[in-house]
Amino acid sequence: MAEKIDGRAIARALDEKTKAQVDEMVAAGMKRPGLTVILVGEDGASEVYVRRKIKACEKVGINSSEHRLPADTSQEDLLALIEKLNKDPEVHGILCQVPLPDHIDTRLVLRSISPDKDVDGFHPVNVGRLSTGTGGIVPCTPLGVMILLGSVIDDFKGLDAVVIGKSNIVGKPVANLLLDAECTVTVTHIYTENLPEIARKADIIVAAAGAPELVKGSWVKPGAVLIDVGITRIKGEDGKEKLVGDIAFDEVQHAKAVTPVPGGVGPMTIACLLANTVQAARALQGDNSASSDYADVPSRSMFTEAAASS
Numbered sequence: 503m504a505e506k507i508d509g510r511a512i513a514r515a516l517d518e519k520t521k522a523q524v525d526e527m528v529a530a531g532m533k534r535p536g537l538t539v540i541l542v543g544e545d546g547a548s549e550v551y552v553r554r555k556i557k558a559c560e561k562v563g564i565n566s567s568e569h570r571l572p573a574d575t576s577q578e579d580l581l582a583l584i585e586k587l588n589k590d591p592e593v594h595g596i597l598c599q600v601p602l603p604d605h606i607d608t609r610l611v612l613r614s615i616s617p618d619k620d621v622d623g624f625h626p627v628n629v630g631r632l633s634t635g636t637g638g639i640v641p642c643t644p645l646g647v648m649i650l651l652g653s654v655i656d657d658f659k660g661l662d663a664v665v666i667g668k669s670n671i672v673g674k675p676v677a678n679l680l681l682d683a684e685c686t687v688t689v690t691h692i693y694t695e696n697l698p699e700i701a702r703k704a705d706i707i708v709a710a711a712g713a714p715e716l717v718k719g720s721w722v723k724p725g726a727v728l729i730d731v732g733i734t735r736i737k738g739e740d741g742k743e744k745l746v747g748d749i750a751f752d753e754v755q756h757a758k759a760v761t762p763v764p765g766g767v768g769p770m771t772i773a774c775l776l777a778n779t780v781q782a783a784r785a786l787q788g789d790n791s792a793s794s795d796y797a798d799v800p801s802r803s804m805f806t807e808a809a810a811s812s
């Protein structure tokens with residue numbers, strides 16, 4: 503049986519570390535980290551994620567505020583709000599939940615968030631820093647993926663990693679992080695031929711295609727480590743809605759380890775957002791030592807230690 507990587511437990515361990523850092527900052531006379539979340543429109547899933555983010559802030563002692571804007575908010579008004587938040591000294595992290603309504607230019611909005619407060623790591627400056635290995639804020643889901651991998655892999659050097667999906671939010675940053683960890687990385691996408699054959703050679707597969715159960719058992723080498731980033735809501739045989747990932751979980755039990763959906767990458771996305779907010783708050787208050795804490799690929803021991811002390 504493959505080891506089921508418990509994203510919820512690892513996220514809890516990371517939250518404890520983040521909470522301890524917040525307490526340390528406050529004890530040292532620094533400002534308490536503050537996160538502002540912007541949600542435009544009424545997308546049901548986005549509302550759930552934003553609620554979870556705000557609740558998670560409370561748990562670790564991060565101040566949070568929310569701007570819920572109607573779906574017909576103009577791009578100009580949204581940019582004006584971000585400009586105001588960029589200048590607010592109490593706000594250390596700003597995130598705009600995506601997807602945004604169609605009339606809004608998402609790239610322009612993400613570029614308007616100050617790179618120093620861009621806790622999503624989506625700003626081109628942070629993307630550039632990541633791709634050149636020069637620090638900055640690492641996007642939450644890719645960072646979560648690396649932490650989950652780090653919980654079962656001691657040494658990444660020379661491993662063959664296959665990333666399925668080339669999105670700016672997941673596929674490309676994950677590929678950069680795996681490269682930094684000295685893996686040999688293949689990024690695949692919808693036009694890739696022989697995907698099953700490519701996947702079969704991989705020691706690590708990160709599936710981020712948004713295609714339910716795309717990765718079959720026959721695509722997976724015995725002993726590979728599998729990370730499932732896909733979350734699709736489908737109707738089960740009993741007529742109830744259920745969540746499925748990009749990996750056919752029951753077929754891959756010959757893998758070394760695999761993340762479940764739900765309970766794998768999802769909870770890590772929020773835990774990494776909190777960690778990024780603390781990193782941004784420290785850097786904005788002149789403490790740049792924070793940047794390497796999470797930008798480095800974490801080792802297995804970091805998480806076994808964190809889990810043991812939680």
Ligand SMILES: Nc1nc2c(c(=O)[nH]1)N[C@@H](CN(C=O)c1ccc(C(=O)N[C@@H](CCC(=O)O)C(=O)O)cc1)CN2
Nearest residue numbers: 551597598599600601622642764765766767768769771
């Ligand atoms: N500005 C951003 N927008 C979006 C991001 C992001 O990182 N920044 N990522 C996704 C959504 N997302 C966070 O915002 C997110 C997705 C999933 C989960 C999660 O905990 N999933 C659960 C199950 C979900 C459920 O029960 O409905 C799990 O996998 O266990 C958290 C956050 C897009 N937008």
